[in-house]
Amino acid sequence: MTKFTRRTVLASMGAALATPALLSLAHAAEVTLRLHHFLPGVAPMHTRFFEPWAAELAEASNGAIKVQIFPSMQLGGKPPQLADQTRQGICDIAWTLPVYTPDRFPVAETMSNPFMVTNAEASSVALHTLMDEFGEGEYRGMKPLAFHTHDGGKLHTRDAPVTSEADLEGLKLRAPNQATGQMLTALGAEVVFFPVTDMVVGLSNGVIDGCCLPYEVVPAFKLQELTSYSAEPAPGARGLYANTFALVMNQRKFDGLSDDVKGVIEAASGMELSRRIGRQFDEFEAFGRSMVEKQGNEIAEIPAAEIARWQEAAKPVHDAWIEKLSAAGHDGAAIMARANELLDAG
Known part of the structure; x- marks a missing residue:
């Protein structure tokens, strides 16, 4: 393998290879990494992040790293199994939701x-910082490469907009996670509750009246065609929720790599990768919203006073989470306080 230094790696990854050096020789891949995720191959995360990131790893390593991407759970299993698939070596890298x-x-x-x-960028930086400070060892057997969030979720419904608690009464909604549910x-x-991959069927057959999701999901599942209304918090308010994501690698696979290849992966991961993914999710959000507008769907605003009432309703959920963290051996109050501090500072 052609020798490359950490200095050249950092230089090439630093600007996302905006001005990559032309390679005069083709190099056979020294290591092939299988990356597994649950979204379809047309999703922005696949086409605008995973594919470019794989190309950047190949470029920065002079062809020593090849990333094979398997969307739509093509390696088998269900989305909740992705973390275990990574730990067990069924795949080498996975993008998963805690x-x-x-x-x-x-x-x-x-x-x-x-x-x-x-927003997604600031919240992703906050999450990565929180994991650096409190999450060491949580992903045993896996090497975390990045942590990030999407932008705040919105309420997408078929028959009427949701702008008040009264509008929610009796509404059948797919919730994105237990806490928000x-x-x-x-x-x-x-x-x-069911995975986002099953949402299309739920909306099509009337099992649910709507869902709580960010706009970035809209293009991949044609959500603008399945719903007619979207509702978002008034400007300045925090988002209704955001799921967190982890990009993780099999630790044994990483440990078995040469130092040079490890250096490429290290330079292409970490806080700046989390920031980058978050920034891209903010871009995905804007594009998804434009698809809703293009469809002619109504976008309603949830007033700030209403959001304040919903935040009061969420306090028992937060208190229960603090207890859950503490029961797991953490300082739950400190973690929740630090998360809020990071979000407020962002």
Whole structure:
């Protein structure tokens, strides 16, 4: 393999390879990494992050790293199994949600509670910082590469907009996670849980009246065609919720790599990768919203005073989460306080 230094790696990754050096020789891949995720191959996360990131790793390593991407759970299993698939070596890298295995990664799941998001970039930096400070060892057998969130969720419904607690009464909603589901239940909604990949069927056959999701999900599942109304918090308010995500690698696979290849992966991961993914999710959010507008769907605003009432309804959910963290051996109050501090500072 052609020798490359950490200095050249950092230089090439620093600007996302905006001006990559042309390679004069083709190099056979020294290591092939299988990356597994649950979204379809047309999703922005696949086309605008995973594919470019794989190309950057290949470029920065002079062809020593090849990433094979398997969308739509093509390696088998269900989305909640992605973390275990990584730990067991079924795949080498996976993009997964802590909420798909509730309570297993409680620190990483903390910011999936209601109203724990501003925008995706700032919230992703806050999450990564929180994991650095409190989450060491939570992903045993896996090497975390990045932690991030999406932008705040909105309420997408088929028959009428939701701008008040009264509008939620009896509404059948797919909740994005247990904590948000508890808040929506307290506000009068009838909540169901299933992976986002099953949402299309639920909306099509009338099992649910709507869902709570960010706009970035809209294009991948044609949500603008399945619903007619979207409702978002008034400007300046925190988002209704944001799920947290982890990009993780099999630790044994990483440990077995050469130092040079490890250096490329290290330079392409960490806080700046979390920030980058968050920034891209803010871009995905804007694009998804434009699809809703293009469809002619109504976008309503949830007044700030109403959001304040919903935040009060979420306080018992937060208190229960603090107890859950403490029962797991953490300082739950400190983690929740630090998360809020980071979000307010962002």
